[in-house]
Amino acid sequence: MAEIISWFDLVAIQEIADSLIHLRLLLSHLPASYRVILSDIGGNDERAGFLYDSDKLTRLELAAEVAVPPSDRRYIRLKGVSGAFEGFDRNPYAVAFRAGALEFTAVCAHLFFGSHAYYDQERRALEAYALARWADQRHKAAGAYSQNILVLGDLNLPIRGNSSSVYRALKAKRLILPQHSTSMGSNLAGDRDYDQVAFHAGGMQEAYGGHSGVFDFDHDPFFTDAWTIGADYFNNAVKYHIADHRPLWAEFEI
Template identity: 40%
Template sequence: MRAHEKPDFEYRFDLDEELAAIRKHRKARGRKIPARTSDNLLIATWNLTNFGLQKREKDHLRLMAEIVSPFDIVALQEIADDLEHFHTLRKFLGKSWGYLYTDPAGNNERLGYLYRKKRVEPTGLAAELAMRGYERARITIEGMPAETEPFSGFNRNPYIVGFRSGNFEFSVVNVHLYWSNLRLRQLETTALAKWAGMRLDKAGPPHDDIVLIGDFNMPHVGPGDEIYERLTEYGLTLPKHTTNLVGTNLAGDNDYDQIAFFPSRTKENFSGKMGVFDFDNALFKTLWSSTSRKKQRRFFQYIRYYIADHRLLWAEFKR
């Protein structure tokens, strides 16, 4: 991982005011994160941005815990080898939260989960998706000979964990696909979608309800996008947001983070509600000024370093 440049200025804020701003914003029109009930399950994904590498302070981690707190399961990407910030975040959430994470892989990143222990129970399945040699050899892109660019495996192995919540038993596959090489990202996407489709009818888990979630580094959800085309080719669906916000990057113009599943299986558990939580439109109001581009630059520099450069994506399921 490579840390963003640390802001060359100090900014002081009132923690209680910022926490209140987050709570108010998630109830605002166009966000409306559902309340937890006995019948629903809230699953989210968040790329934490060099988490453990950038020098966040405790108040920043407390704000991040508040952003995470409405959900039952949160798939996390870009956790560093150093887990100090991860454990601090978990402690701010409280003892009712459990956690899981992988070893460092490509780009020295870990993948992880936070989950509410009273609402969600791991079923026992916890594994990194590492494909065998003959399986990798079958991952090809139409029009591109396999020998030209063979699939050698995932840069960061997807992290599969089985969960049970009420009557809903499912496998979550946490992914962070490769960014800087489109061909490799296409191969990773093909491998992931093909693998998921082949697991559906297996006797043992992962099977039936398989939810792919995380940072797909997908510019746009829709026909014509290379990653979208690969996922839907193998039968996966990527539901549309029901909020009035779209992009999960701070600029709001890219759909990097996604939740995908097979409509023949998991659609019956999906409530139809899904959206982006744009915490950046709630935090640090005194640092933002619509009349000063310099202050706007300082705002984005600050929030991507001390909070994250991805917004959180969530979806509601029935349990």
């Protein structure tokens, strides 16, 4: 994990445990310039956070959880989606950074999953819309800390297409989800587009280099032999000890 993370300047991480023993162990294997910032626990006792190379990025003043005031929850509505938005299960975590001349607010999100039941899918879609609406409001607000909003993480998007209510919710407020330059999904089965990088037109779109994709860490170059032995061996050796999602990467020019 440390080897893969060290290839990137800013890494959004979800499902950080309440105990930080293993996160600190991971950090000890990274170059000395890497720093961590994280939230407190939310749903499922999970934290969200960022690992970043302080030689490449400067953390700015803003660090906050994204929440929707109760008075605004009535605006979180989607055509064809029933139910009421009652808040995030895990509040997305927003931190401002500067990289070169680019200042932006990065949002680490792990949207609700629950199950494949329709009511959980609708709750997930409402969370997606609430996040997209918040990002759009910050993008347009003259007094926003930064109008450059970068949304990263496990958005539990089953498929990038209008057949998905989660996809429609994210796109409803003009979030751009760039097409990946790889064809596989970010889950280990390769058939789901759970993880995404999204942003609005403006500074983030101008900086986006047009290259993003899913990094196939579990086949090549690290664990080819584990797959060769068999899926059960791979799951015991990798899936339950490293990750059950593949990292998603995107390149921005600063």
